[in-house]
Amino acid sequence: MKKLYCIAIAALLLACSKDLDKYPLDAPSTDTFLKTEAELRAAVVGAFSPLTLRFGENPYPIWFEMYSDIAANRDQTPHSMWGTPTAGNVNQIWNTMYQIIARCNFILDNVDRVESANEAVISQSIGEARFLRAYAYSLLSQLYGDVPLVTTTLDLSEAYVTRTPKSSVVDFILAEFEEASTLLPPDNRPNTMAVSQGAAWALASRVALYNERWDDAIAAATKVMQQEGSQFELHPDYGKITHRSGKTSKEIIWAIQFNYTDVFHETPVSYRSRMSGGYSNRMPVQALVDSYDCIDGLSIDESPLYDPAKPFENRDPRLGMTIALPGSTYYGYQFETHKDSLQCWNYNVSPAVRVPNLDATHTFASFSGYCWRKYADPSEEHATRSDINPIIIRYAEVLLNYAEAKLEANKVDATVYQALNKLRLRVDMPEIEEGQSSDALRTIIRKERKAELAGEGLRYFDIIRWRIADQVLNGPCYGRIPTGLLSSAPSFDENGTPDYSQVANAGQMRVIQTRIFNPAANYLWPIPDIELQTNENLEPNPGY
């Protein structure tokens, strides 16, 4: 009898103990991950996914523009966004890029477990992982300088890594882009997550240029340029590249993907004018407006075509396609920011009517008096939903990279002028004549980059690598004169940066914010505070 009890109790215990074996009901275990082709593709999607990182309403590449001298974020100065080791942007870029790297490393470490016969899928996936990882390192090294180069999945015991010299990281990036280009398909499909081999070359040209490896830059850009016409070409309508209709343009080499229903961003609401339902808190500034040449190819302080009373006439057409200028039509409204323009036309109704003009009277109407047209497409229905893909790189930049690399390598030839003039011809600007001096050509190229790429998040990297940030990111950042126009054109330095000191009524310009840039520290971002605390093997950047 006693025995029976014991058995009964033991059986009870045993049965119960089994109930304690419980495992998640909604997700597979890591042990088996990356066995099938479907899992491999899902892992690649998982690696791309962090690219949709946003700061506020804006995907990060667009937000980068607000770090520069040609744009402003009403709420924050550039320094407050990246000037301290605890700044949100400093931490988020670091974390997101290393998240991408870890997911790519996992794919590359475990891809040989995949039981699939489809070699094409496997090699494309490897190519995508290598491409993406190299891109993440390119951003990290550009912002933070020396960064830990992690290329495999680490155990916690191996995780206390040190910073790798930037030059070694760049070597790695360029080698990886080269390797990836052999695995990626040639087809440029800019509205998909598929990356082409040309994208790897294009980014390689950028990284090489940024790191003054002129020959590498020339070589990479050349490979892309060889595919002009087949995979890549300039979009005929400059103003539409960053609008919805441009999403499939062959000019776009690689863009971060959004759609209207699942993963979208809210850039338009932060860009649009008050009349068109936006809050205009990210805006182009006076220094950008004045940087565009006149249609004769001369800067506004030199061109006879420039009339300070009609400052937007006879200007490089890219000015009006990049920026909503006072007097133009923006989202169906007459866009006026002169403080006395109490009424404006509403063309959205027929016949048009005069309505009160909030872009003049609203307290938080654009502080600069200008709004962006890039990434603000009037065909989008809702200000808080945009599916325009933020461009990481487009063909125009490759041409500019090529030209600059050839110049700095002292290998200027006719192809340099051809590359530049392709961009200028598209917008009916006069061609650059051959035979420019090195200095003159450098000024031309730097101005051309500013004009062509404004609003696309690349200006910040240019002023950093040209070491001009301490000139252009210090002191007041101006908007227009609220109730008037500048009495004369500013003067320009060799980088095309306007100087208002000789303009009689410059003091009337609206000061949007006063900026500081410490050249001893700010050419690099700080290493995130928490990272320094967690990993004692990391050294902070100088000055932080």
Next chain:
Amino acid sequence: MWLLRAYSVALLLAINALLFAQQRSVVTGVVTNDQGEPLAGVTVALGGSANALTTTDTEGRFQAQVTGQATLIFSLMGYNREEVSIPADGKLRVVMTPMVSDLDEVVVVGFGTTKKVNLTGAVTAVSGEEVAKRQVGQTSMALQGMAPGVTVTQGSGQPGVDGGSIRIRGIGTLNNSDPLILVDGVVMSLDHIDVSSIESISVLKDAASSAIYGSRAANGVILITTKRGKSGQFSLTYDSYVGKQMPTDLPKMVNGLDHMNLINEAHTNVGRSPLFSEDYIRDYIANQATNPDRYPDVDWQKELLKGSGIQQNHAVGIMGGTDRIQFFGSFGYLNQAGIIENVNYQRYYFRLNTNVQINPKLRGSFDLYVRNNNRKSVASGSPFAGPAAFSASTSTGMIFGLMNKLPATQAVRYSNGLWAEGQNGANPVAIVHDGGWWRQTSTPIAGNFALEYKPLEYLTARVAYAPTYEQPVTRSFSNVVKTYDENGGLRFSVPALNELNEDAANSRLDQVEATLNFNRSFGGHSLSALGGYQYLTGTNSGFSAFRDNFLFPDYTVLSAGSSDNMRNNGYANDWTLISYFGRINYDYEGKYLFEANIRYDGSSRFAEGNKWGTFPSFSAGWRPLEEKFLSGGKHYLDDLKIRASWGRLGNQEIGNNYPFAPTVALTPRYISNDEVQNGAAIMSLANTAISWESTEMSNVGLDIRLLGNLSVSFDYYKKVTSGILLELSIPKTMGVDAPFQNAGVVENKGWDIQVDYARQHGRFRYSATAVLSDVRNKVVDLRGIQQTGTLVNREGYAMNSLFLLRSQGLLSSADFGPDGQYLHATPQFGVVAPGDIRYLDADGNDIVNNNDREVLGSTIPRYTYSLNLSVGYGDFDLSGLFQGVGKRDGYLTGSAILPFLAGGTAYEYQKNRWTPETPNAQFPRYAFGETHNHQASDFWMRSAAYLRIKNLQLGYTLPKSALQRIGVQGARLYVSGENLFTFDNFWPGWDPEISAASNGAYYPQVTTYNIGLNLKL
């Protein structure tokens, strides 16, 4: 004060005694208890003499001959002795009150009850009557100030979620610190139970008393016992109150004109152009009265706080029983309307507790509990649609955040009836009206079926099965709020599309337990033993669904939305806990007390090899007065007990149900060709070695009862929690989230004291309970992780400490050199100018940055205290509950401290800012868009200590004689106020109880004024 009154009463009695000293008389009278019921067998003696004159009869009457003596003494076991002078007419009416501490008082402990005198652990008992005095929506708030060592903190006054967070003896873990709450042995939220059906509450504070609950007891245990019927007692009670709620405090905002001038100052101070032109301000002044649409001067608080705030509560209880069947049934209804419109809470509550004596050896009980909760609030954001202007979890918080932020110069609603834009389309008044709604309905059902078999007098076997079901359905409809300019032009439509989110959850908890109880005395030895088994299993599942673009926003069911973008989601998880436990109690002649507990728990939340944990405890007590050699002291000392205990507890509430399991998340998404692609990724490192958090706790205590009416209970404890699950920061370069590891150690040391006193002099009665406790919390080991937020856990300091720069006043021009260069260590937070805060360069490297932060404050309440006073005279009673915290640092962030942040305005008190003309101002200069002054620094830290008049109540009991004729046994009317006054030194307008480092976006605590009725038939 109270002492003074007692003295004056005593003096009066003495004078009486003198006056009537030489008279001879016959005295007659009646003795009743405080309920008016006659007391039989009361001994009546002459004052100063040991001889009894007589005793009362069954109707409480007595008659006695008195010669030359002036006072009579009435005594009865279990009641306070009454000494009464003889009135001139020789007729007496004596009311006797029960003793506060009765030798026979029984306290509920884990899996049983024990006599209070035999307790060896630290247990505080609170009677149901005491908590029922309060007019609070959630029962957790009724516990505030009721028990020493129990800290209840309220973060919000929103109906339905205005419960408090309960911490017993500090915070022992970085994870879930909520105590285990058992209602009649079944896990349930304290807020699920209506105060009117509570018989008693026991708070098990030390490891010895709670170790029987093993792995769930580390944060303390609260046992609620509900009322049950008693044989022969039939009654119907009706308790009700109606009241009005209003915010305790609100910051006062500046008016429109001030706003414009001050924000201009904030702009020009940092080299920006003024925001408002002089012309505009001139026009504003001239036209404000005639054209408020264009030149508004709005009081946002007044515009938003238009909810009725009316609350009403009704509870009916029926109790009755015969020898073999007893029952208690109760029904409750609570309705609380918010102080803003569109916020409401409604609760229906139903309970039936029955006991059946099936045969002399077998007894059964069957309890059923149903509650219907309906909570309504403003619309909450969508889990699907990504970030939107509506933030998901803090919808009412956001509304109040906007209320305390928007400038008076922004209109609410134009004269044409259209809404103004608020903050870029977020107009809190418009959102409350037109933004849709959030509704949650849940109807939890719990049953408790138990059989008790008593084959022998000393042996009891019990089995019980208690299932609990809950199926909350949450629906949120976010409607498009359209805002306009003053001429009717559309400004914003937020969100872009209206949308409906529905979430149907389903949770079930099954508890099976079996216990065997042995209880026997042999001479002076008494021994009891308990053995038990418990099986707990829980499952949670649910799904949610989403559609947007409802063309007809009045039709808010899913099928009315567009099918273009419909989504759904689902989840499921489960857990099991299997336990064996035992207890032995031994005492010798009530002198030496000893108890030992053990629990052996197995949890599904840990991997093989770590599933099982053992949690033992030991405690002992000594009552020296029972010793013969000390019995002489008994004249003034009624009882004395010295206690000591030690035990180990566990915590398995460590985040999710599968913390050990490495899984692949299927949540990452990316887009290709405008179509969503589903991804997979490993989000975090896994740690299969995860196991229990373990808490060891020692306690010594002292219980004293003296002078019949005064009792004191004191405890000192030390509690060390180790193996705390920490998300140890790992280098972010690993690209995955950190795994949890059993690594942290936290220590709590503290003491609790409770003093009770009650007396009655004729028709005058009074009582006081004072409670005071302290806890010192210290993080001992975090494996070197040094957190760097504003609220941090850092080794050597209390948890949730404030990690701040040390401020050194405001800078003046003397701090700058002739060329404007700053003369101190360079701060790295942007521009610095006279009038900014000076920060200490703590690490002395000539740079002031976040590395200079230090732990400068603690947010854990210390010296929590309360005083519960009640005084009655005849049919009137007056009671007051004073509750407070003696030491705590509070901190505000964001727009609560920084004027004009992100579209905000300023508060009146912030006008006291630095300008060249007012260099001694309290606050730094206004600096629009600069971040220097709102770095986390002790400049913004202030004491959040407070004293609150938590409840003040005046009651009148209707004369019994009048009521009995209409069949009413008792009726009492009262007026009461909750949260009446708060004395504090925190920032003006902000409640000192709000969570530390709040940006002010919270539903404020409320003051309520109530009138109520207690009726007994």
